Amino acid sequence: MSVSAFTERIRSLAQHHDTAASEDAYAALRRHGFSAFERLSIPTPRHEEWKYTNVTSIFDGTLVIGATDAAQRPATSGAEITRALGADVIVLHVQNGRLQQDEHSVIEGVDLYDLRAGATTDDLQFLASIAKVDDHPFVALNTAVHDSTVVIHLHRNVHLERPIHVVCSADTTTSTQLHAPRVLVVAESGSSALIVESHHTVGEHAAVCVPVTEVVVQAGAHLQHVKIVADEGQGKHVGYTAATVARDATYASHVACLAGAFTRNDLVVQLIEPSASAILNGVSVLHGSEMADNHTVVDHRAPHCRSEELYKGVYDDRSVGVFNGKIFVQPHAQKTEAYQSSHALLLSDRARMNAKPQLEIWADDVKCSHGATTGQLNEEAVFYMQARGIDRAAAKALMTYAFAAEVVERFPHEGLRSLLEQHIAQKLEVSR
Amino acid sequence: MTPILEITNLHASIDGTEILKGINLTIQPGEVHAVMGPNGSGKSTLASVLAGREEYTVTEGTVVFHGHDLLDMSPEDRAREGLFLAFQYPVEIPGVSTANFLKSAVNAQRAHRGLSPLEPAEFLALMKERMALVEMNPAFLQRSLNEGFSGGEKKRNEIFQMAMLEPTLAILDETDSGLDIDALRIVANGVNAQRTPHNGMIVITHYQRLLNYIVPDVVHVLWNGRIVRTGGKDLALTLEERGYDWIKTESSVEA
Numbered sequence: 001m002s003v004s005a006f007t008e009r010i011r012s013l014a015q016h017h018d019t020a021a022s023e024d025a026y027a028a029l030r031r032h033g034f035s036a037f038e039r040l041s042i043p044t045p046r047h048e049e050w051k052y053t054n055v056t057s058i059f060d061g062t063l064v065i066g067a068t069d070a071a072q073r074p075a076t077s078g079a080e081i082t083r084a085l086g087a088d089v090i091v092l093h094v095q096n097g098r099l100q101q102d103e104h105s106v107i108e109g110v111d112l113y114d115l116r117a118g119a120t121t122d123d124l125q126f127l128a129s130i131a132k133v134d135d136h137p138f139v140a141l142n143t144a145v146h147d148s149t150v151v152i153h154l155h156r157n158v159h160l161e162r163p164i165h166v167v168c169s170a171d172t173t174t175s176t177q178l179h180a181p182r183v184l185v186v187a188e189s190g191s192s193a194l195i196v197e198s199h200h201t202v203g204e205h206a207a208v209c210v211p212v213t214e215v216v217v218q219a220g221a222h223l224q225h226v227k228i229v230a231d232e233g234q235g236k237h238v239g240y241t242a243a244t245v246a247r248d249a250t251y252a253s254h255v256a257c258l259a260g261a262f263t264r265n266d267l268v269v270q271l272i273e274p275s276a277s278a279i280l281n282g283v284s285v286l287h288g289s290e291m292a293d294n295h296t297v298v299d300h301r302a303p304h305c306r307s308e309e310l311y312k313g314v315y316d317d318r319s320v321g322v323f324n325g326k327i328f329v330q331p332h333a334q335k336t337e338a339y340q341s342s343h344a345l346l347l348s349d350r351a352r353m354n355a356k357p358q359l360e361i362w363a364d365d366v367k368c369s370h371g372a373t374t375g376q377l378n379e380e381a382v383f384y385m386q387a388r389g390i391d392r393a394a395a396k397a398l399m400t401y402a403f404a405a406e407v408v409e410r411f412p413h414e415g416l417r418s419l420l421e422q423h424i425a426q427k428l429e430v431s432r
Numbered sequence: 433m434t435p436i437l438e439i440t441n442l443h444a445s446i447d448g449t450e451i452l453k454g455i456n457l458t459i460q461p462g463e464v465h466a467v468m469g470p471n472g473s474g475k476s477t478l479a480s481v482l483a484g485r486e487e488y489t490v491t492e493g494t495v496v497f498h499g500h501d502l503l504d505m506s507p508e509d510r511a512r513e514g515l516f517l518a519f520q521y522p523v524e525i526p527g528v529s530t531a532n533f534l535k536s537a538v539n540a541q542r543a544h545r546g547l548s549p550l551e552p553a554e555f556l557a558l559m560k561e562r563m564a565l566v567e568m569n570p571a572f573l574q575r576s577l578n579e580g581f582s583g584g585e586k587k588r589n590e591i592f593q594m595a596m597l598e599p600t601l602a603i604l605d606e607t608d609s610g611l612d613i614d615a616l617r618i619v620a621n622g623v624n625a626q627r628t629p630h631n632g633m634i635v636i637t638h639y640q641r642l643l644n645y646i647v648p649d650v651v652h653v654l655w656n657g658r659i660v661r662t663g664g665k666d667l668a669l670t671l672e673e674r675g676y677d678w679i680k681t682e683s684s685v686e687a
C-alpha cells in the first residue's frame with residue numbers, strides 16, 4: 001500500500017463529507033482541510049522540510065481513519081505521568097482523537113470542553129487561526145480528518161494551580177489507526193497554567209498520530225506547555241504545535257521524546273507584540289532504531305521580544321535525530337534577543353544526527369546567537385572516572401545522563417521532572 | 433614484607449614509539465618515591481601505564497601490585513584495589529557534581545570489597561571532613577566536577593578525592609604544577625596527612641620545590657624512558673643546583 005492509496009482514502013472521505021455538507025462553520029473548516037490536503041499531499045524527502053524524515057513510508061491505504069468508538073482506555077498508558085503531576089491534576093482523555101467527556105465543564109475559571117460541529121462558542125474564531133491549514137500538509141490532514149477540538153480556555157487573570165494533563169492515546173487492539181487529536185488552548189490576559197500533553201498507543205496494530213495543538217497566549221499570560229512522546233507501542237507521531245504570544249506574555253514549550261519509532265514535532269512560535277517571550281526546551285533520548293525529528297520556528301514579529309531555545313539529544317544504536325531550528329527576526333523587531341543551541345551526543349557509530357540552525361535576521365539592533373554541536377563522549381573523562389573505580393559503562397551512563405538532565409532541569413513541575421529523570425536513567429541504565 | 437609495587441623491566445610504547453625503555457622500581461609500604469626528570473622523559477607515561485590508560489602498549493616487563501598482576505586489571509579494578517592517580521590535567525565533567533561523582537567512586541570501591549554503600553548523611557560528613565584537609569569549601573560538592581575550577585582548585589580536588597578513596601598506592605603527577613606557594617603548602621599538607629606506614633606514594637615532579645614539603649625516601653631520575661639515577665632526598669637538591677644537563681651528559685656517556 002502506498003501514499004496514493006492513502007490519499008485516495010482521504011479523498012473518498014472528503015466526498016462523503018461533501019454530500020453531508022452543512023453551512024456549519026466547523027464543517028466548512030474540515031472541507032477546507034480536505035482541499036488543502038489534496039493540494040499539499042504527503043511530502044516526499046524531496047521537500048526541504050522533510051528531507052531527513054521520510055513520512056511517505058508510514059502513511060498507507062490500510063490505515064483506519066476516524067474510528068472513534070474503540071474507547072477501551074488503556075490502564076497504564078499515561079497514568080504514570082498523571083500520577084507524577086500530583087493528586088489535584090485535571091485529566092482530559094483523548095481517545096482515538098475524541099475527548100472522553102461529553103459535558104462542558106468549568107474548573108476554577110477554566111473552560112474545558114469538546115468543540116464539535118454545530119458548536120457556536122466564541123472559541124471558533126481561534127480555530128485554525130494559528131496553525132495555517134493551507135501551509136502545512138499535516139495541519140491540513142488533521143483539519144480534514146479530526147473529530148473535534150479539545151478546548152482549554154483560561155479566563156482573564158486565572159492562575160490555575162492544578163496542572164492539566166491531556167492524555168492522547170490510540171487503541172489499536174482491533175485495527176490500525178490514524179488519529180488526529182486537536183487541542184486549542186486560549187490563555188486570556190494575565191492568566192497562567194501548566195498543560196502537559198502526552199501521547200501513547202496500546203494494541204498490536206500500527207497507529208499514526210497527527211495531532212495539532214494551537215495555543216493563544218494573550219497579554220501578560222504565562223503558559224507552560226509540556227509535550228511528551230514516550231510511545232513504547234506501535235505508534236508513530238507527526239505532530240504540529242503553534243503558538244502566538246502577545247505583549248508581556250510568555251510561552252514555554254518543553255518537548256521530551258523518550259521513546260517512539262518515529263516522531264516528528266513541528267513547533268512554531270510567533271512573538272507578535274512587544275516584550276513577549278518564548279522558551280523552547282527539548283530533550284530526546286533514543287536507542288534501537290528510534291527516530292525523532294524536531295523542527296522549530298521562532299518568529300520575532302515585534303520589538304523587545306526574547307527567545308531562548310535549548311535542544312539536546314542522546315542517540316544510541318541506529319537511532320536518528322534531526323534538529324532544524326529557524327529563527328526569524330522581522331525588520332521592525334528591533335532589540336530582539338534570540339538564543340538557540342542544539343547539542344547531540346552520539347553513543348554509537350551507527351547513530352546519526354542532522355542539525356541545521358537557520359537564522360534569518362532582518363533587523364539590525366538585535367542580539368542573536370546559535371550553536372550546534374554533535375559529538376561523542378569525552379574519552380578522557382571516561383578514563384578519569386574509570387581511574388576512580390567507576391566502571392566504563394557506569395561512567396558513560398553517568399555522563400550521558402548529566403548531558404540530558406541539563407534540559408530536564410528546565411522543565412516545570414517537580415514531580416514531572418523526577419519522573420522524566422527516572423525514565424532517562426532507566427533507558428541509559430544509570431544506577432542511581 | 434611484600435612490596436606494594438614491583439615494576440620489572442617495563443617497556444611501553446604509544447603509536448609504535450617506545451617511550452618507556454626498561455623501568456625497574458620497587459615500593460615498600462610506608463615509602464614515598466619521587467620521580468623527577470626533564471619534560472618529555474616519560475614520567476606521565478609511567479603514571480598512565482600504571483593507571484591503565486589503553487593507548488599505551490606494554491611490550492615487555494611486569495608490574496606486580498600487592499602480589500597481583502597489575503597489567504591484567506581494568507583501570508577501574510586497579511582503582512578499586514587501591515591505586516590512585518592524581519592527574520596532571522584533571523578532566524572537567526559537565527553536569528556530574530563532585531559529590532555524585534565521589535559517591536559513585538567510593539561505593540564502587542566498597543562494592544568491590546563486599547561493603548554496603550555508605551548512608552547519605554555518613555557520606556556527606558566524610559566528604560566535609562576530608563575536604564577540610566585541603567581547605568576546600570563544601571560548596572564545591574554541588575558544582576560540576578572540575579568545571580570552571582581554577583588550576584589550584586583542581587589539584588586540591590585531586591587530593592581530596594585521594595583522601596576519600598584512601599589508596600594504598602598514590603601516584604601524584606605534577607600535582608605542584610600551576611600552584612602558588614600557599615596552595616602548594618595546602619596540597620602538600622593534605623598529602624602528608626595521608627602518609628601511613630602501610631601505603632606508598634610516587635610523587636612525580638619536575639621541580640625540587642614540592643619535595644621540601646613532601647619529603648621523599650627515595651628519588652629517581654627518569655630520562656629518555658629509563659631511570660638513570662636513584663638516590664636519597666639529597667639527589668633532588670643536587671638536581672636543583674646543577675640542572676638535568678649534568679645527568680643527560682653522564683647518562684649518554686654511560687649509554
Ligand SMILES: Nc1ncnc2c1ncn2[C@@H]1O[C@H](COP(=O)(O)OP(=O)(O)O)[C@@H](O)[C@H]1O
Nearest residue numbers: 446447449451470471472473474475476477478
Ligand atoms: N602519541 C604519541 N606518539 C609518540 N610519542 C608520544 C605520544 N604521546 C606522547 N609521546 C612522547 O612521549 C614522551 C614522554 O611523554 P610524557 O610521559 O608526557 O613525559 P613527561 O611526563 O616526563 O613530561 C614525549 O617525548 C612525548 O613526545
Ligand SMILES: [Mg+2]
Nearest residue numbers: 475476520606
Ligand atoms: Mg608529564
